[in-house]
Amino acid sequence: MGHGKTAIVLGGSVAGLCAAGVLAAHFDEVVVLERDLLPADAEHRRGVPQSKHPHFLLNSGRTAIGAIFPGFEDAMLAAGGRLLMPSMDAAYCENDGWAPRKQSTMTMVYSSRIMIERVLRDKVRAHANIRVVEGASVTGLVTEGGGRPDGRVTGVAWRDADGADHVSAADFVVDALGRGTSVPDWLVAAGWDAPPERTLDAKVTYTSRWYQLPPADQRPDGWWWKHLVITPTQDTGEHPDEHDYLSNFFPIEDDKAIVCMGSWGLDMARKTDAFEASARRVRAATFGAAMDACTPLSEVHLTRSTGNKWRRYDELATPPVGLVAIGDSICAFNPFYAQGMSSAARSALVLRDLLDARPAVDVAFHREFLAQQRKSLDVPWMLAMARDQAYDFATGTETVAPWRRKLAAKVSWPVFNAITAASREDTYVEETFTAVFNLDKSLKEMARDPRFLWGLVRYRLRQLLGRTTVPGGFDERQDPPGTDWTDPMRAAAERRTVEHAHA
Template identity: 50%
Template sequence: MSTQHAVVIGGSIAGLSAAQALRSRFDKVTILEQDALPDRPQGRRGTPQAWHNHFLLDRGRQSLDSLFPGFTDHVVAQGGTLLDPAYDAVQCLATGWVPRSQSGMRMLFASRPNFESCIRDLARQDPNIRFVENAPVSGLITSSEPSGVRVTGVNYLDPAERATRDLAADLVVDASGRGSKCAKWMTDLGVDIEERTLDAQVTYSSRWYRWPDQDVSWWKWLTVLPSIDPDATDQQRYLCSIFPIEDNSFIAVMGSWGLPMPSTVDDFEAAYRTTRSPEFGRVLDAAEPLTDVHRTKSTKNVWRRFDKAANLPAGYIAVGDAVCAFNPIYAQGMTCAATSGVILRDLLTRRDFHDHSFPVAFYGEQAKLLDLPWQLALTRDGAYDHATGTDVMSNGLMRKLVSRYTWSGFQFMTEAAFEDDVINDHFDKVFNLHESLGEFLRNPRVLYGLLRYGVRKILGRSSLPKLVAPHLEPDATDVTHLRGGAASAEVAAVAR
């Protein structure tokens, strides 16, 4: 039998995950990457988003651990941290700070260059995954056969000879990110790819810092949600975060839907001192800045619907941001990129990749994965007046309601989750892409719990302590003993 060779375009999160998945079926995998790849955690031109905080959801971590056994341990060994998001972190909701309590959950924190570098280290352990750096791909090589078009390789710039070369492949995987030419390449082959879009004009401004020497905070991760006060200033409407990474450092980020955001150090410093929570500015003032301010507006939700296209070529699939890129505020991109690798690996055990039905089956399964975060992202983004794109919410009343009540709804569910373990469990599953928002809201047990919490709240019988006001420092008291209290037991009895 001849040697089977796969080519992956792009050596980032999606490309590395796909390459690892392909090794279950292919003798050789070649990753063609336009950049030089650093041998330690470091940003590079092809991934400008790496300056901003990257939160890895639990499902993404599971996918990466499944593709690259030892991934989590490796990130921790490289300075990443596993934190309890209810105990080590503070979150300021619409009306104040959520009290601190212990949970069984652990989340992995590191910079994006560190995540990528750890995955690359693990992929490099396989001698049959070959990396060709400084090798941008410029096109697909195709052939016609009675059953349709087949992709048989790519054209790329050979870095040694500085000339365009052909590279033959039995399967090409496009993982070249948001800027991928995949839609144009398909159009050139006569294949129409519908593009769904929603741009809520989200902007991120980020700067890296070293933690202050002195003990300025007991928490390790901070999130301040936007104010819901109609008279709030622009800065009070920012979503603010202090996000821990390796090397005793953190990324401070301010993000907004549709507001102008600082791009210079002076504007950044002026802005962080006037956000909703003085706690944010207090820690930034005490910390040592390590970088300039980095601002990005590359945050549009875009889904190229390969799953709906007819006459797809055999021998080619696309993964990661090349297919679906999200507003990053919901932290879904790396999880979808890695989980597409798991889908690919599993499909290769059941289907012949030579077959024209292989891409159809792959995109079908990938669409099931993407639909969940897509709906979650659209629920909020589609309601903004300034949002544009094919998927803006068309019902005016619904748009107003969602726009007005999302953050208070989020606050209500967070409060209910505090005293009801079942709601908490499902809420975590939605956030971590194990369950859809629709499933959550249709679950009778969840609905009953929410209703019950609403009644308890009105009657003043909630076990949740009064939230500390946003202008004060968050309280470090451990209130674990109040979690999931009597309400849960009562609701569980009713549910039975």
Template identity: 35%
Template sequence: MTNPFDRAVIVGGSIGGTLAAAAVAPHFAEVVLLDKDHLPDEAVFRKGVPQGAHFHALLAAGRQAMDELLPGFAEHAFELGAARLDSALDVMRLDRVGWSPRFESTLEFLMASRPLIEKALRDQAHQLANVRYDSGVEVAGLVGADGRVTGVRLADGRNIEADLVIDASGRFSQAPEWLQELGYPAPSEEVVNAHWGYSSTFLRVPENWDPGFRALAVTPFGEGALTPEAASRAMAMWVVEGDRRWILTAQGSGGDHPPRTEEKLREFISSIGVPELDKALAEVEFPEKISMWRDTRSRLRDFAGQPDRPEGFFAIGDAWMGFNPVYGQGMTAAALEARDLRSVIEEQLTEHPKDLTGLAGRFYAKADALIKYCWNSSNTLDHRIPGVDYTVDGEPRTVDASSSEFSDRLAAYMGLDPDRYIKYRETTQLLRSPEWLGSDEVVSAVKAHWDELGRAIVPR
């Protein structure tokens, strides 16, 4: 069957771009991914992903969507060294409602470094005959006429024509400026900044090491913390590849940022006051450099609500909504958006063969609910951080942290029953619709035990 369109151009060859390419590939003779980086063949860090040296969490729904878009992704990642974890049994979580329950479950995690995930996805994408990567190419703007984007303008002066252009260039996307150059308004932009920062390094653990977990995560407690420092500090460590390569990330909010040196970083983490963590870290080595990251703003560009937009262009992934990386939603959101894209382009061409008019609007409408859910869930946590800044189009707005009172009690309620807890974990992993959390049954149960659940909101 002949593809109805000649070329799709995707700006950015990372995770969001690769998955978008897989989504649209059946409908184009050629899909070209342009990236200003030289994309490596191996699982190594690259300049264009400065956050790649830090921990990355691939939620269960993200893995599922990646496997649907690029079949064989997960098994290939495991072949490359990614680790399998039981979400309930292998993971220790300590938050404002104490340690999470641990028991055998069927909810599996894929744990790997960002470079390995990128390699596994690109390897699968290379099997699509009409998809190609063009590395070392910088896009400087869009080309358009008669209400439609018709290609991209490169920094070297060349133009590349396209029937569809997708911006997957990440959190530093220039899409608003590009649209304004064509005479369209920039989308409204919300920014939430809790002034998080973090430091990460890969660890070497002893042979046959068994600390009692394969992943451990501690969140900031705020009021009622074990130590004064724990009010704003957090950390996570887990196996990423093989058995002996782990990653450690220390996090600090409200400007309380972790340091770069090993000695100071160990002191920072020890101040959280978790003996299980202190014991584990005493037994590991820091063989690699410590990387720091400070730009943890959440930024939502309201492309879905934009009153006037050109046809033939839309943004995906962090170019649309750049999450606070602390919450580990970015890769999964990009994968789910790409799956939505695959669905809407098939609907579009079923109803209007050989016509992409209206596709951008369909895509934004389809994926907007997911985006807003992720935005609200991460910001509920950020809004409780002292000193958090919230702006809309650059204008300061008041933060409402009241929703955290209910969300804390909801988490405590979910931890009281294993079946309910797994259902809750499936929701946080975006496998299950969050609507049930707002059902009369759940809300009534939380309210009925409000004071009892409130007393559970302290570290144990």
């Protein structure tokens, strides 16, 4: 179809499936080698242990996957995904308590990771020239001229489910094997330099358990929300460890939820009783009460492999021709920031655009791809570094001087508080922050935007003068209030009426 006969994708998870969807338009045959035997429905599998935790598909990722697989969002909703507006359908407990509820520009499709993969597999199966080989373990690469300017990858060695060894020729190979990929080692053995690595591990641990929600008519009074988010306390005094957790009551398909708690540098519960006790000590009592109202569906799942790692193929003097890395194989993030799937889909779009623009997969193609991919990955990487560099116990190449750690730790939460507060009354601030959160705009762009900065200053002045119209927060010891503050004057009048009636 223009770029060669055969492309091989190593790995059939989100990154690999997105890459396969892109390659299908440019190669006669696309072969996906997947180690697991893939379930027909949305089920967990050994190769994706993190599927037991919540997964956010950011708007940029949702848009990218929709461009690769038209109809993806409709298919997600038909499969049980939930299209929600977080500012209206989620209750956020922030520094000042429960954030006021109001409409915004951001929507999200909520589902489990296993549902996302099932829908993507269905989309891939619709391509006649994509073939998924299950139970296939990749054992090496076939190369020519390793380390030379024209050195390239020409094939893949793999072992099938019956133990038989195969060598398949390829005009193009995509590494989507994830954090633990052996591809860099195979390239070094073939004569290339190892890609430099940028790393930062902030010792994040998170633990999750799946639950069935009670029937709608049996849920507690005031349970208007679909999603609960409890941010870490900013109180520096004595408090339970659980007050430092980032906690999510995350809605998925089939009226289920994933209760997830995570922390930077703290031990997390592994057993059921300890997990439930921790959830009840989270600083907003609504969180534990919601868990107690649900029926457990799983054991407790804990993950510690959460460090940020970026393999910088773009810095190699002679990158291998005929091979690119996508997803965690090139850049893995702290999962707290929900950037992995979206970053992988964005890289797949970079690949699509370059295949559309260039007739040959040559040295120039690879240098241009790596440059554009670096620019795309810079956006989420900068966001991850901004928070994770604040911890004294963080390790890796991207740790910073003590004064910078202290500065990051001191200003990161106040800046976040200022942005979320101003967003409630300034549409431009809200839209800009939403774009950064969804990776559609960089942190650097936001920090250099005069209109955005003026929005923060103006809100602070209005706050000091007592002229804000949306309240700053509500008592976290109570249930989150369901008042819609989209029209502040009407909401204030309704609240006064209720308060008068209860007086």
